[in-house]
Amino acid sequence: MIWSRQALDHLRADFGDAYSGRTVLVTGADGFMGSHLTDALVELGANVHAFVRATSSGALNNIGHLRNRLEVHFADLTDRTSIDYLVRELKQAPDRPYVFHLGAQAHVGESWHRPYETVMANTVGTLNLLQSIVDWGLELEKFDTAGTSEEYGNVRDDVSHHHDFDDAGGLILHERSPINPKSIYATAKVAADFLTMNYHDAFGVPGVVTRMFNNYGPRQNPRYVTGTIITQALTRETIELGNLEPLRDFCFCSDGVRGHLTVAAHGKPGDVYVYGQGENISMAGWVEMILRIGEEHGFWPAGRTVTTTPKRYRPGASDVMALRVGHEKLTRETGWAPKVSWEEGLLQTIRWYAENRERWIGRVDWLPTGAPTLT
Incomplete structure (x- = not known):
């Protein structure tokens, strides 16, 4: 649980009136962000x-601890019949449900290896x-x-005048x-964003789109950059990464x-x-910060090194070089910060990965020190 007792008190004070006793559907509820959102909604009542x-196993990796406090629907976004069963059941709710649609194939690199699955799911x-x-x-x-912030990509010269920059030329x-x-x-x-707006315009579905900028935190798949840095640092002397130049705006999952x-x-x-x-911060700065914090708190010894390898670069010219949010609109309208x-x-x-090795060691995309190699 990422919420301290005090943070939960603040959460209930801020959102209890909106969600207590309300019917809520969370797609992708067992994923990284979906599970933390599900935790919060259960605590809000x-x-x-x-x-x-x-899946054939029906395992719950991240919300198993909530199994008796919510209703689980094993379904698939690409299987319309399973969705119909769920929506038909929600029709019996005594109120108008909220839907948080987080279910997706959410890994940029994996989308090149599983393009059809990515388009089908998302x-x-x-x-x-x-x-x-x-x-x-x-x-x-x-x-x-x-x-996702990835939707913005890189600035095109022909529309650069439609972008905002700070006094130092940094993109916002x-x-x-x-x-x-x-x-x-x-x-x-x-496409998913625009479909949401299409159904709002045509059928009155009360859709909103939330573009998140680089969430990180406990439970995240170790193949994402923050997890791959931490899990390698916990396990071996050299951290293998891709391009260290891109700038990212990292936002903690809570x-x-x-x-x-x-x-x-x-x-x-x-x-x-x-x-x-x-x-935002460069990937070089991010790994440096992670290594320093882990070393200061005794999670790994001094002397971890970083190397880059072409196999971890995004293909061709597809890398996104600078992401940084200007959240003034949301802050102005709601006070969020x-x-x-x-x-x-x-x-x-770091503490979560250190204490939950069994949750991630079989999912990493690097070879642990001392592991056998296939010849």
């Missing part, structure tokens, strides 16, 4: 329906859910589609900044959860909201 991708899956809601006449309080991305997706993942997310809760409770249907830390510093968030994240 919501009647949570957790949409979890159906785009067709969103279409299936929206169309089922319309076909069954399910009236909603809000439908929150989780977008807002809700209306031009989009330029540079990966299959980002393109599929753009602030991300508060962003979703805020937009769903107070956002205007048909609108887009962005949020993140509001500052990030609360967790990078230092605090990274310490919590």
